[in-house]
Amino acid sequence: MSTYDHYTNPPQEPVWSVPAAGHARFSWEYDDGRDRLLALYQKGKDKQWDGAKRIDWDLEVDPYDPLGTPDEALSLYGTRHWAKMTEKDKGKLRRHYASWQFSQFLHGEQGAMVCAARIVESVPDLDAKFYSATQTMDEARHAEVYGRFLHEKIGMLYPINDNLQGLLGDTLRDSRWDMPYLGMQVLIEGLALAAFGMIRDTTDKPLPKQILAYVMQDEARHVAFGRMALRDYYRQLTDAELREREEFVIEGCYLMRDRIRGLEVLEDFGIPAKEAEEYTEQSEFLHLFRKLLFSRIVPCVKDIGLWGERLQKAYVDMGVFELGDSNLDLLMTQDEELAEHLDRERFAAEEAARVAEVAEAIAAGSGSGSGGADPAADGASTGAGA
Template identity: 80%
Template sequence: MATRNLYAHDPGDPGWTVPAAGAARFSWEYDEGRDRLLSLYRKGKDKQWDAEKRIDWSLPVDPYDPLGLPDETSPLHGTPYWDRMSDKDKGELRRNYAAWQFSQFLHGEQGAMVCAARIVESVPDLDAKFYSATQTMDEARHAELYGRFLHEKIGLVYPIDDNLQALLGDTLRDSRWDMPYLGMQVLIEGLALAAFGMLRDITDKPLPKQILAYVMQDEARHVAFGRMALRDYYRQLSRAELREREEFVIEGCYLMRDRLRGEVVLTDFGLPRDEAVRLSEESEYLRVFRQLLFSRIVPCVKDIGLWGERLQRAYVDMGVLELGDASLDLLMAQDEEIAEKLDAQRFAEEEAARKGEVAEAIAAGAGEAGTGVGEAAAGAEGAAETREV
C-alpha cells in the first residue's frame, strides 16, 4: 500500500525541496588521512548489515500495543480523559503514539541520509568523504527498516514534525561545509540516540528492540565521526565563528526540546490543542525523556569546543548543563555491547532450535526404522508358521 494512504494527516506535497547552498569539493590527495577517521571508516565497512536478514521480520507485533510501554508513559494516564477511555480507545492511543514516534524516526533517517550525502559532497578531506559514504548507506538502511515497520506492523504514518523539518531545513540550507555535521551528527543524531535508547531499554517487544538496538550500533559510530571531524576543525575557528555555531546549537536544542511533545496525537483524540500541550508538558515520562535526550548532545557539544557563556546559560535554562560531564565513550560502548549481546542471544536460540529439529528428525527416523524392523520380523514369523502348516 502506498505510504500516502497510511498517513494520519495529509502530508501535503509528495516531497520537500530544500534549496541547497555551498560548493562540491574534490581532493586529489588519496594517500593521506587521519588514522582515527580511517579506522572509523574501516569499522563502518565491516559493520554493514542487511535489514532484510538481520532483523527477524517474522516476529508478530500487536499494532495496538507495538512497544509494550507501561500505561504510565501516556500523558493521559491518571486524568479523567484516561478514565473515560475504553480499552479499544487506549489501544488506538498506543498505536498512534508509536506511529508518531517511529514516523519521526523515519523522516529523521531520511534527513540523515541526505545530510550524509551532502557531507560527502562538501567536506574537503577525503578520509571524511570515505566515512560519510558508509554513513549514507547506514541511513538508507535505517529509513528502509523504519518504513517497513510502520507499513507492515503498525499500518499508520504521521507527517514530519514541524520543528524537525525546520532544523533539517536550517542544516541543509547553510553553505558552510561543517553545518551538516553540526546539525545532523551532533544534534539530530544525538536526539535519535537518546530517543532510541529510552525505547530500547523500556520495550519488552522483541522486534522493535532488535530494530532500535541495531540502529543505535550504527548511530554511535556516526556521532563519533562528527566529534572527530568537528573537534579538529573548530580548533581553527575564531571566537566569532564559534559563537555563530553556538547560536545554531542553542536554537536547534530548543527546537528539539519542543518537538518531543507529540500533542498532535492527543488532538487527534479530540482534545483542544492547549489542553494537549498542557498535559504533554506535565507528563513525568516527557520530563525524563527530555533529560535523557540531552545526555547525548550536551557532552558532545562540549567535547567539540562549543562551550561559550551564552550556550552554557541556555543549558542552565533547559536544566541540562551538568550533562556536559557525561561520558559519551561509555554510552557508545554500551550501545555496541547491547547490540552484540542481542545478536549472541538470537544466534544461540536459533542454534538450539536447529539442534532440536535435528534431534526430532533423528528420533523420527529411528522410530520409522524400528517400525520397519518390527514389520519385517512379524512377516518372517508369519512365513515360518505357514511353512509349518
C-alpha cells in the same frame, strides 16, 4: 499499497524541496588522511548489514501495543479523558504514539541520509568523504527498516513534525560545510540516539528491540565521526565564528526539546491544542524522557569545543547542564556491545532450536522403526543396516 494510504494526515507537499547552497569540494590528495578517521571508515565498511536478513521480520507485533508502553508513559494518563477511555481506546492511543515516534525516526533517517550525502559533496578532506559515503548507506538502511516496521507492523504513519522539519531545513540551507555535521551528527543524531536507547532498554517486544539495537550500533560510529571532524575544525575558528555555531545549537536544542511532545497524537484524539500542551508539560514521564534525550547531545557539544557562556546558560535553563560531564565514549561502547550481545543471544537460540529439531526428527524416525508398524520396512532397514 502507497505510503499515503497509511498517513494519519497527508503531508502538505509530496516532495519537500530545500534550496541548496554552498560548494562541492574535490580533494586531489588520495594517499593521506587521519588515522582515526580512516580506522572509523574501515569499521564502517566492516559493519555493513542487510536489514532484510539481520532482522527477524517474522516476529509478530501487536499494532495496538507495539512497544509494551506502560499507561504512565502516555500523556493522557490520569486525566479526565483517560477515565473515559475503553481498553480499545487505549490500544488505539498506543498505536498512534508508536506510529508518531517511529515516523519521526523514519523522517529523521531520510534527513540524515541527505545530510551525509551533502557532507560527501562539501567536506574538503577525502578521509571524511570516505566515511560519509558509508554513513549515507547506513542511513538508507535505517530508513528502510523503520519504513518497513511502520508499513508492515503498525500500518500507520505520521507526517514529519514541524520542529524536526525546521531544524533539517536550517541545517541543509546553510552554505558552511560543517553545518550538516553540527545539525545532523550532533543534534538530530544525538537526540535520536537517546530516544532509541530509552525505547530499546524498556521495551519487551523483540522486533523493535532488534531494530533499535542494530540502528544504534551504526549511530555510535556516526556521532564519533562528527566529534572527530568538528573538534579538529573548531580549534581553528575565531570566537565570533564559534558564537555563531553556539547560537545554532541553542536554537536547535530548544526546537528538539519541543519536538518530542507528540501533540499531533493528542490532537488526533480530539484534544484541543492548548489542553494537549498542558497535559504534556504536566507529564512526569515526559520530563524524565526530555532530560534523558539530551544525554548524548550535551557532552558532545562540550567535547567539540562549543561551550560558551550563553550556551551554558541555555543548558541550565533546560535543566541538562550537568549532562556535559557524561561519559560519551562509554555510552557509545555500550551501544555497540548491546547489539553484538543481542546477535549472540539470537543466533545461539536459533542454533539450539535447530539442534533440538534435528534430535526430534531422529527420535521420531527411530520410534517409528521400533514400533513395528511396518514389518517389511523394518526388515529392509535391518538388512540394510547389517
